[in-house]
Amino acid sequence: MMKKLLLLSLLLIAAPVIAKPLLKFESPFIAAAPPGVKTMAAYLTIVNTGRKDIDIIAIESDEFESAEFHRSFIENDVARMEKLDKLVVPANSSLALTAGGLHIMLIDPKRPVLPGELVILRFTEKSGAEHNLAVKVKFADGHRHHDHHHHH
Amino acid sequence: MTPEYQSRKPLIIAVCLGIAALLAGLYLGDAKSGKTPPALQTATLYPDTFRPLADFELSDQSGQTFTKTNLQNRWSLLFFGFTYCPDICPMTLTVLRQVDSALEKQGIDGIQTILVSVDPQRDTPPRLKEYIEFFDPRFIGLTDTTPEQTQLAALAGSLGVYYGRANAKADDKPDENYLVDHSAGIFLIDPQSRAFALFSAPHDAEAIARDMITILKYAKYK
Numbered sequence: 001m002m003k004k005l006l007l008l009s010l011l012l013i014a015a016p017v018i019a020k021p022l023l024k025f026e027s028p029f030i031a032a033a034p035p036g037v038k039t040m041a042a043y044l045t046i047v048n049t050g051r052k053d054i055d056i057i058a059i060e061s062d063e064f065e066s067a068e069f070h071r072s073f074i075e076n077d078v079a080r081m082e083k084l085d086k087l088v089v090p091a092n093s094s095l096a097l098t099a100g101g102l103h104i105m106l107i108d109p110k111r112p113v114l115p116g117e118l119v120i121l122r123f124t125e126k127s128g129a130e131h132n133l134a135v136k137v138k139f140a141d142g143h144r145h146h147d148h149h150h151h152h
Numbered sequence: 153m154t155p156e157y158q159s160r161k162p163l164i165i166a167v168c169l170g171i172a173a174l175l176a177g178l179y180l181g182d183a184k185s186g187k188t189p190p191a192l193q194t195a196t197l198y199p200d201t202f203r204p205l206a207d208f209e210l211s212d213q214s215g216q217t218f219t220k221t222n223l224q225n226r227w228s229l230l231f232f233g234f235t236y237c238p239d240i241c242p243m244t245l246t247v248l249r250q251v252d253s254a255l256e257k258q259g260i261d262g263i264q265t266i267l268v269s270v271d272p273q274r275d276t277p278p279r280l281k282e283y284i285e286f287f288d289p290r291f292i293g294l295t296d297t298t299p300e301q302t303q304l305a306a307l308a309g310s311l312g313v314y315y316g317r318a319n320a321k322a323d324d325k326p327d328e329n330y331l332v333d334h335s336a337g338i339f340l341i342d343p344q345s346r347a348f349a350l351f352s353a354p355h356d357a358e359a360i361a362r363d364m365i366t367i368l369k370y371a372k373y374k
Contacts, residue, residue, distance in 0.1 A: 034286030039238040072239045074353045079240045079336035099243045107329050141246050
C-alpha cells in the first residue's frame with residue numbers, strides 16, 4: 001500500500017513535467033489525392049513555445065513506405081522541389097508547411113488513403129522525443145469532385 | 153538519351169532567347185496594333201506573330217491521339233506537370249478548377265484545361281486518367297507515348313518550356329520516386345493554336361480569372 005502511494009505521488013509530481021511538450025502541431029491535414037497516386041502531401045503549422053530552436057529530424061507513418069520533408073519553390077519560373085534533412089522550428093515562433101512551399105511528402109501508400117480517414121504521422125525531434133499526430137485526409141480547398149456537375 | 157536527361161544549357165539559352173523575342177515582339181506588337189493591350193494582373197500577352205506551336209502528336213488520358221488541331225476553335229489553358237508531384241501540380245490543378253468555375257459564373261464556357269506530362273516514363277494514359285479526372289472529369293491529360301519522347305520535346309520547345317529530372321543519376325531505376333523540375337507557367341492557347349498569353353507562377357485563381365475575362369474581351373474586338 002505504502003509503495004503504491006509513493007509511486008502515485010511520484011507520478012503526480014512527474015506528470016506536469018512530462019505533459020508539457022514545447023511543440024504544438026496546428027491545423028494538420030493530408031491533401032486528398034487521386035486514386036493510385038504514389039505520393040501525397042501533408043501540411044500543418046508547427047509552433048515552438050520553447051526558448052531554443054527545435055530540429056525535427058524524422059517523419060514516418062505506418063500507412064506509407066516512407067516520408068520526407070520537402071520544399072517546393074519557383075526559381076526563374078521553374079517549379080522545383082528539394083528534400084530537406086530536417087525541419088528547424090525556430091524558438092518562440094512557428095514553421096508553416098503550406099501548399100507550394102514546405103511540406104511533408106508521403107511516399108508509396110501501403111493501401112489507398114482516402115478522404116475522411118485519419119493517418120498517424122510520427123515526428124521525431126533531435127532529442128529523440130516523438131510526437132504522434134492523427135491527421136485527417138481532406139480536399140485542399142473543401143472541393144469534393146463528385147459534387148461537381150458534369151456538363152458539356 | 154531521352155530529352156529528360158539532356159543538358160540544361162541549351163534549354164536555358166532557348167528560354168532566354170524566348171524571353172528576348174517575347175519582349176521585342178511585345179514592343180513591335182504594341183507599335184503595329186491599333187488597339188492598346190489591356191492592363192493585366194498576372195498574364196503577359198504574346199505578340200500577334202509570336203510562337204505558333206510546333207506540330208505534335210500526344211496521347212490523351214483515354215489513349216486518343218491529340219494534336220495541334222485539337223487546340224483549334226476554342227481557347228485552352230495548358231500547363232506542364234507530372235502525376236508523381238504531390239504539391240505544386242495538385243495546387244495548380246485546384247487553381248485551374250477554380251478559374252474554370254469563376255469563368256463559368258461569368259458565362260464563359262468551353263475552355264479546355266490541359267495538363268501535359270513532363271514524365272511520360274511514369275505517366276501512362278491510364279495513370280493520367282485516374283489523376284486528372286480526380287480534379288475535374290473535363291480536364292485533359294496528355295502524355296508522350298513515343299519511345300524518344302520527341303513529341304513532348306517539340307511542344308515544350310515551341311513554348312520555351314523547361315523540364316528535366318532533378319538530380320538525375322545514370323543508375324536511377326525507372327520505378328524510383330524521382331522528381332521532375334518543370335516550367336511553372338500556365339499558357340493560354342488561342343483558337344488558332346497559337347500561344348496567346350502566359351500566366352507566371354505563383355498562380356492565383358482570382359487574378360487568372362480576371363485576366364482571362366479581360367483577355368477574351370480584348371481578343372474579341374481586336
